[in-house]
Structure formats: structure tokens, C-alpha cells
Amino acid sequence: MSWTGNPGSSKITLGLILRLSPLMLPFVVLFCGGVFLTVCQSLGIFTPLRHTGGLVDAYAVILSDPSFFASAGFSFGVALASAAGSVTAATFLAYRVWQLPNALAGAALVYKIPLILPHIAVAFVVLIFWSQSGILSSLAWHLGLIQSMPDFPNVLYSGWGLGMILAYTLKGTPFAMLLILALLVRFDVRQIQTAAMLGASKRRIFFSIVLPRLAPAMHTSFIILFLYSFGAFDIPYILSESRPGMLSLHVFDLYFKHDLARRPEAMAILTLMFCFAVLFIIAYSRTVTHLETGVRKL
Amino acid sequence: MNKFRFMSLLLILMLPAFFTMFLPARVTGGTLIDTPFDRIEAQARGSRVNWYMYGGWTHVNTWVDTFVAKEMKQRYDIHVKRVPMDAGVFINKLLNEKAAGKTTGTIDLVWINGENFKNAKETGLLFGPFAGHLPSVRQYVDPDSITHDFGFPVDGFEAPFGRAQFVFEYDTDRTDTVPDTVAALKQWIMDNPGQFTYPQPPDFTGSAFIRHIFYAVTGGHGQYMAGWNPDLYEKNAPLLWDWLNQVKPFLWQKGRTHPKDSAFLDTLFARGEVAFSMSYHPPHAQNMIMEGSYPDTVRTFALKDGSIFNTHFTAIAFNAPNKAGAMVLADFLVSVDAQVSKFQPENWGDFPVLDMNRLTSKDRQRFETVDLGPATLTPDQLAAVAVPEIPAQYLEALEQDWKTHVLDR
Numbered sequence: 001m002s003w004t005g006n007p008g009s010s011k012i013t014l015g016l017i018l019r020l021s022p023l024m025l026p027f028v029v030l031f032c033g034g035v036f037l038t039v040c041q042s043l044g045i046f047t048p049l050r051h052t053g054g055l056v057d058a059y060a061v062i063l064s065d066p067s068f069f070a071s072a073g074f075s076f077g078v079a080l081a082s083a084a085g086s087v088t089a090a091t092f093l094a095y096r097v098w099q100l101p102n103a104l105a106g107a108a109l110v111y112k113i114p115l116i117l118p119h120i121a122v123a124f125v126v127l128i129f130w131s132q133s134g135i136l137s138s139l140a141w142h143l144g145l146i147q148s149m150p151d152f153p154n155v156l157y158s159g160w161g162l163g164m165i166l167a168y169t170l171k172g173t174p175f176a177m178l179l180i181l182a183l184l185v186r187f188d189v190r191q192i193q194t195a196a197m198l199g200a201s202k203r204r205i206f207f208s209i210v211l212p213r214l215a216p217a218m219h220t221s222f223i224i225l226f227l228y229s230f231g232a233f234d235i236p237y238i239l240s241e242s243r244p245g246m247l248s249l250h251v252f253d254l255y256f257k258h259d260l261a262r263r264p265e266a267m268a269i270l271t272l273m274f275c276f277a278v279l280f281i282i283a284y285s286r287t288v289t290h291l292e293t294g295v296r297k298l
Numbered sequence: 299m300n301k302f303r304f305m306s307l308l309l310i311l312m313l314p315a316f317f318t319m320f321l322p323a324r325v326t327g328g329t330l331i332d333t334p335f336d337r338i339e340a341q342a343r344g345s346r347v348n349w350y351m352y353g354g355w356t357h358v359n360t361w362v363d364t365f366v367a368k369e370m371k372q373r374y375d376i377h378v379k380r381v382p383m384d385a386g387v388f389i390n391k392l393l394n395e396k397a398a399g400k401t402t403g404t405i406d407l408v409w410i411n412g413e414n415f416k417n418a419k420e421t422g423l424l425f426g427p428f429a430g431h432l433p434s435v436r437q438y439v440d441p442d443s444i445t446h447d448f449g450f451p452v453d454g455f456e457a458p459f460g461r462a463q464f465v466f467e468y469d470t471d472r473t474d475t476v477p478d479t480v481a482a483l484k485q486w487i488m489d490n491p492g493q494f495t496y497p498q499p500p501d502f503t504g505s506a507f508i509r510h511i512f513y514a515v516t517g518g519h520g521q522y523m524a525g526w527n528p529d530l531y532e533k534n535a536p537l538l539w540d541w542l543n544q545v546k547p548f549l550w551q552k553g554r555t556h557p558k559d560s561a562f563l564d565t566l567f568a569r570g571e572v573a574f575s576m577s578y579h580p581p582h583a584q585n586m587i588m589e590g591s592y593p594d595t596v597r598t599f600a601l602k603d604g605s606i607f608n609t610h611f612t613a614i615a616f617n618a619p620n621k622a623g624a625m626v627l628a629d630f631l632v633s634v635d636a637q638v639s640k641f642q643p644e645n646w647g648d649f650p651v652l653d654m655n656r657l658t659s660k661d662r663q664r665f666e667t668v669d670l671g672p673a674t675l676t677p678d679q680l681a682a683v684a685v686p687e688i689p690a691q692y693l694e695a696l697e698q699d700w701k702t703h704v705l706d707r
Contacts, residue, residue: 256386
């Protein structure tokens with residue numbers, strides 16, 4: 001692919017666009033149109049109120065605000081912890097489920113339950129169970145483990161986003177399991193049997209034979225879960241603390257609850273988040289490729 | 299492949315869609331304003347009105363779906379369809395419709411006030427002026443009471459609907475004496491760590507709470523009524539931040555986190571995590587008792603330093619498909635029948651916008667005999683401490699700076 005092109009290609013390009021248009025049009029209009037409009041509004045173009053400042057004013061305001069970086073770092077941490085937690089738990093559980101005897105395999109399908117619950121429902125489950133006036137707290141009180149409400153560990157408001165991480169992990173684990181199990185189903189058991197016959201330990205089998213085969217599903221689910229929890233709004237709306245807040249909540253407030261004159265700021269944050277997501281995918285895939293070329297293929 | 303050309307071709311194909319944004323707003327049907335109201339009623343007969351409004355209160359939804367819908371059908375043969383949507387969301391919907399050049403939309407009437415009204419009016423999303431053309435508004439409403447909405451001129455682009463005033467809620471079973479001034483509240487918070495919090499501005503209720511403190515610690519509301527004065531704001535705002543930061547370590551969760559909205563605070567209060575809740579709606583506690591969400595020992599109080607009131611309104615979208623029907627509904631909502639029904643706590647308990655001196659003694663009596671319930675303060679008690687809302691620019695500045703000076707500090 002080159003950016004300069006040759007003179008003869010323009011006809012083909014036009015024909016190709018026309019033939020692809022039924023597929024391309026919804027994508028171009030909805031997705032690219034949305035991104036284009038977001039970027040424009042972040043620069044103060046096409047805004048609902050006439051923008052009087054300079055092109056990059058909104059970016060200057062955001063990038064000079066230390067709380068933006070605190071929020072961005074916090075969102076990054078929560079997304080990283082919940083995606084890594086989900087993928088780790090899912091790999092382990094999927095491997096276990098796969099090893100179950102056939103009689104129990106049906107029962108193991110319960111892992112899919114959180115998949116059908118909406119994110120917001122999972123957020124409420126976490127809130128109802130883990131808040132200081134919640135189910136676990138009153139259970140502990142009835143059992144005599146705590147004397148009063150404040151004795152219960154302050155899980156939801158610890159400053160570490162534990163409530164959100166808990167909810168995202170609950171929701172993300174079965175999703176990652178689904179992808180990993182799909183690979184495991186096609187896995188050739190004879191490889192494990194051979195390794196065992198040759199004297200490999202269980203740990204060795206898992207790390208040297210199974211894990212490399214699961215890696216593609218693990219990477220894919222990690223990226224999807226990471227980017228989702230980085231930008232999603234529903235779980236933070238229920239479980240996030242005020243400080244440091246998640247970026248998505250900050251954007252929501254700016255977009256819906258503040259003066260329209262601040263629209264460019266909301267859009268600038270969205271643009272930065274989008275750029276970050278793209279860069280993250282590129283960096284992550286490069287790192288993975290780099291690591292994998294160093295590994296001896298089985 | 300020539301990727302650059304490909305992309306630029308796509309962009310060029312897309313551009314026309316964005317140019318529609320520069321199209322001037324259509325001049326909205328001035329003729330309807332000149333039409334006698336009985337002709338408008340006749341025109342609206344048999345039509346449907348889509349009323350977009352906040353949908354978070356079950357009892358309000360029920361009142362609209364039963365009383366309002368039934369009466370509108372009977373009196374005017376108009377079908378009222380309630381669509382639940384937050385004001386911020388329908389404003390963005392209208393903005394998008396306007397940008398796309400959609401001259402016939404889906405929204406007829408909206409329930410609106412404050413910054414949302416300012417945003418909508420400034421961007422030409424509203425039809426009007428129409429309020430002065432409604433017979434009920436002309437007959438029963440004191441025109442001086444509806445000239446401004448959060449300090450922003452109304453100019454007849456919205457019709458009054460109800461009146462709200464800020465109160466605190468507490469449980470007599472748990473709290474014996476309540477702090478009735480801002481100074482006493484501060485002392486109470488410091489004496490009872492972890493028992494008080496307020497919703498996080500820019501939440502509507504939390505934002506109103508900090509405005510009460512702003513008025514109280516800077517010498518009253520009067521100085522702000524003349525409109526936005528940045529120097530005055532710069533001089534006075536630090537007093538508010540000091541007050542809020544002094545109580546911050548004694549708040550629920552040590553002030554590190556706040557409930558996101560008043561519903562969240564209500565839950566904390568109902569579960570006993572905090573001692574007070576607050577509402578911009580005087581009958582809210584009574585409604586919650588009737589719903590069974592609060593124990594019936596809950597009562598309300600207002601601070602002697604002042605309790606902010608505001609008027610909420612209805613407005614018509616610039617591209618409303620049924621402007622005549624929307625006007626008939628807006629007019630019906632200001633009628634004595636609708637305002638009395640709305641005032642009854644079993645329906646809603648929202649305070650009337652009518653000037654009692656303009657009513658016949660019989661109509662006035664209909665309001666006076668309404669039993670507000672034990673948890674709601676009487677109109678006289680509320681009127682004694684009522685102070686007006688601050689102009690919207692102050693509100694926006696306070697919400698924005700609260701984050702920097704209080705939350706992130």
C-alpha cells in the first residue's frame with residue numbers, strides 16, 4: 001500500500017467504492033461521521049453555540065487540568081486491573097471446566113449467567129452486596145463479626161475503584177471464558193497426553209502447552225475488555241467515586257449537565273480517549289507480536 | 299490503492315451533511331400566535347401531543363398518564379403521549395434534529411427550566427413566544443412572577459407549570475433537633491462525622507445545596523439578582539469554598555465521594571447511612587412515605603437563612619409536529635383543575651404557579667383545603683424563608699469551580 005498511488009488506479013478506486021457502497025455507507029456515515037463530528041466539535045467547529053475561542057482552546061483547558069490526568073490514570077488502572085483479572089480468572093476457570101468429566105460439563109454452563117445480565121444489573125448486584133449497609137454487611141452483623149455498619153470494610157469507597165473492578169471482573173470473566181473455551185474445544189488432547197507420558201508436570205503442561213494455544217483468545221478478550229471498561233459509563237455511574245472520577249462520567253457531566261459553551265471540552269476528551277484506544281491497540285498488538293516471535297513455536 | 303484519495307473522496311461525499319448545520323433556523327409559525335385560542339383548540343382536536351419529560355418519578359408519571367391524559371381526551375379529544383427523557387438528553391436530540399435540518403420532529407411539549415431552558419433558547423430550539431397567548435396564563439398567573447427563569451429572560455418562550463422549593467428531610471426517630479441555620483448546620487456536621495453529605499454538583503439538588511451556602515456565607519441573595527458580575531463572584535466564591543472545605547472531612551466517606559444524584563442520597567438516607575436527605579420538591583418526603591420508601595416519622599425543614607424556590611415550565615419544540623396541541627396542553631396544565639389536582643400529595647404535591655389573588659374565592663378554597671400531609675411544610679412556612687434562584691451564569695461557575703476548589707483539593 002502506498003500513499004502516492006499510480007495514475008491508473010483512480011478508475012478502479014471509484015468503481016470499488018460504488019460496488020462496496022451498500023456496506024461502506026452505514027459505516028462511513030455513522031461511525032466516521034460520528035468521529036468526524038466529534039473531532040470538529042472538539043475544535044469548536046459545528047458546535048451548537050458559536051465558538052469564540054481558538055481551535056485548540058478546549059484541549060488547552062483539559063490538558064492544563066491536573067484532575068484530567070488523575071481521572072485518565074484512574075480509568076486506565078481500573079480498566080487494566082479488571083481486564084487482567086477477568087482474563088486470568090477466565091483462563092484458569094476455562095481450563096478447569098474443559099477438564100471436567102462430561103457428566104458435569106452441563107452444570108458448568110452456569111458460568112454464562114453473568115453474560116446475560118446487563119452491566120447495570122451487575123453494578124447493582126455489587127452495590128447491594130458490598131456497600132456498608134448492604135447484604136454482606138448485615139450478614140456479618142448477624143453473625144456477630146462486626147458491631148456496627150462502619151466496621152464493615154469500605155470496599156466500594158476505598159479510593160481504588162474496587163467496586164468497579166469487581167463488577168467488571170464479574171461481567172468480563174464469562175465473556176473471556178467463552179472465547180477461551182472455543183479454542184480449548186478444538187485443542188488436541190493427545191498433546192497433553194504425550195507431554196504427561198514424557199514426564200511433564202501439570203504446571204509445565206499448563207504453561208508450556210496449553211497457555212500458548214490460548215494466547216490469541218486471551219489477547220483478544222483482554223483488548224476488548226480493557227477498552228470497554230476504559231470508556232464505558234454504566235458501571236461507573238453506579239459504583240464510581242467522585243474523586244478520582246472515571247473519564248466517562250466526566251464527559252457525561254460536561255455533555256449533558258453543563259453549559260453548551262463547554263461542548264468542545266467534552267468532545268476533546270472523547271477525541272483523546274479515541275486516540276488513546278487506537279494507540280493502545282497498536283502498541284499492544286506490536287508488543288504481542290514482538291514477544292511471540294521470540295517464543296519457539298510448538 | 300490510493301488510500302489518500304479514497305479518504306478524501308469519502309470526506310467530500312460526507313460534507314454536504316454537515317453544511318446543513320449552517321442553515322438558518324426556520325422562522326417558527328408566527329401565525330399560530332395570532333390565531334384566537336378557540337380556533338387553536340379546534341385545530342388540535344383529534345390530534346396527538348408528545349410530551350417529553352423527566353421520567354424518574356413514578357407518581358408524576360402516573361398523574362400524567364391518568365389525570366392529564368383522561369382530561370385532555372375528554373375536554374379536547376387530544377391524545378397525550380408521555381415520553382420519559384431527561385432534559386439534557388432531549389435538548390441534544392433537538393440540537394441534532396436542528397443540525398440535520400429536520401423541520402418536523404417528534405417532540406411537541408417539553409418540561410424544562412433553568413440552564414436547560416437557557417441552552418435551548420440560546421440555540422433556537424424553542425417555538426414562541428406563546429405563553430402570553432394561553433388564556434389560563436393571562437387569567438391566573440402574575441406576569442411579574444414569570445419574567446425570568448434562573449435569571450434568564452423567559453420572553454414567553456415557556457409557560458409556567460409548577461413551583462418548587464428546597465427542603466431538608468430527616469427522621470424524627472433518629473434525629474431530635476435539626477440545625478435550622480447554615481451556621482448550626484456546620485456545627486452539626488462537625489459534631490456528627492460521617493452523617494451528612496450532598497449530591498455531587500452538577501447534580502440539580504447538590505448544586506442547589508451549595509447555592510444555599512453561597513447565599514448564606516456571602517451576605518444574602520440580593521447582590522446577585524442584577525445579573526452576572528465576575529468580580530463579585532471572584533470576591534465571594536472563596537467564602538463558599540472555605541465553608542465546604544471546613545466541613546469536608548466530616549462528611550459521609552470523609553467527603554472523598556458524593557452521591558451522584560438525589561435518588562442516591564435518598565437511598566443512603568433511607569438505609570440510615572446519613573441523617574439528612576434534601577429535595578428541591580417540598581412534597582418529596584411525603585411522596586416517599588406514601589410509597590413506603592421512607593418511614594412515616596420523616597419530616598422536612600428549611601433553613602432560616604433562606605430556602606431557594608424556582609418555577610418550572612413547559613415549552614414547545616421549534617419543530618414540534620403539533621404546536622396547536624402542545625399549546626392546548628400547556629394551557630390546560632395552568633388551569634385551576636390541573637393545578638389543584640397536581641397540588642394534592644396523593645397525586646404529586648407540586649405547588650401551584652397561580653396568583654391566589656386572581657382566583658375566585660371558591661377556586662382559592664379548593665387550594666386551601668388540600669391536605670399536604672404531615673411531612674410537607676405549609677405554603678406559609680415555605681414562603682417565609684423563600685429566596686429566588688441565582689442567575690444561570692453564577693450557577694454554571696459554581697458547579698464548575700466546585701470540582702476544582704472542593705472535590706479535587
